[in-house]
Amino acid sequence: MRRTVAALLRKELLIELRSWQSVPGMSLFALTTFVVFHFALNRSRVDGDLAAGILWVTLLFAAILGVNRLFVADAEEGGFDGFLLAPVDRGAMLLAKALALLLYLVALELVAVPAFALLLLGPTLGGTLPSLAGVLALGDLGVAVIGTLVAALAVRTRARDLLGPLLALPLMVPIVIAGSRASSPLLALRGGEPAARWLATLGLYDLLFGLIAYALFDFLLED
């Protein structure tokens, strides 16, 4: 299982490194969205709830771009068939794809969070950065799991570009709730610590959806 996941993950990252079709697009999208928010809200500096909201909405929509592309190569170039022919556990694909998406999200945030701090954020991100990274990591985990499940569900339908976001966004609302509430005090002018219940909500949601995705993923890969 571990070797299969490693091999699949290596394949994903190799494809991404050679074609660069997800991470640069997601990062550029995030930067553009910050510009759009600047003009749409007519604010040069944001903090607190507003900052947390902008950050999470931007990251979420950028993540949707990655989700939409996640399985396209497998569906179109016969990756699913090749995988099904191999005598390996099918859960490995879920794990590898979710890990790949998680790495894309981390790469996205390495670009987007400094850019956000530079372009829009009022208070400086000094001491709160480790906590923010923790909150983002918990959120990314959930987005990666839900995104992988939804991408697999939507990729072999006729309207996958439409169905992917429509399915993913409602499922990710609890992540947005908990993530933005948790990061709002970290981005406030008078800094604070996130309430423990939001971190617990995020962690629990990640765990439950991880279990659901693991239980159901096999049924999406049967033909």
Next chain:
Amino acid sequence: MHSSSPSSPAVGSGLRALSIAAAAVMAVALRLVFFYAPLDADQGFLQKIFYLHVPLAIVALCGFVAAALMAIMHLRTRDARWDMRSYVAIHMSLIFAVATLITGSIWARGSWGHWWVWSEPTLVSFLIVFLLYATYQPLRFAIEDPDRQARYASVFAITAGAFVPMNFIAVRLSTAYLHPRVLGSTSNLPPRMALTFIVSLLAMALLYATLCGCELTAKRTRAQLRALRRLADARAGAGEDGDPQSRRSRSAAPSMPAAGTLAAPAPRGGL
């Protein structure tokens, strides 16, 4: 599969009993709502919508969860009838959810002066759940292969069914309790209100079951009719249009997952 044709008359008479029970209990519930339950001290007559809104919401949510359980049965047994039941349950629950949102909106307007109140967590959760389930039919419609359509729809139904309680917890956590939730549970209702509420809930559940039964029967009848018509076509123009081809082109519609399997025994028995 074998029991499909002998069981259809039994379903018909069961449905009749169910409809009569639903109508009777609904009449009793309406009578209790308007003539038995006391007027609310704060909200007066407006509070009567509670006996409609809350049962609608509870029944719709239970329907979503039941659809998830049926989808689990479908994935375990691969019986297309479970997929059909799950489809019908989600379809009905979606209609009940729209009614819940409308009645909730009216209630919010009447008691707080706004058509939409973000501080009411149950209503907000309901909107999110509704938005998620609204993609169920487009998802089905976008998958042409009937077998995969049924499987993917079941995966969706289970995911969404598990999402319903989690979403309610998350949204409720996010809301500061601006409005006191006096009507949240039956425990602090006066006994006459509680009785009326329970009868209303029962009536709504029976209505839901009856409507589900009607839709299932209609779908089953339509599938049988289609199978018979296909058989007649096959006999009239022998071999002119290939049978499997016509079946495939017809079952692209989202609502016919059971048509193929229900239709299968009929031509075999006939030929």
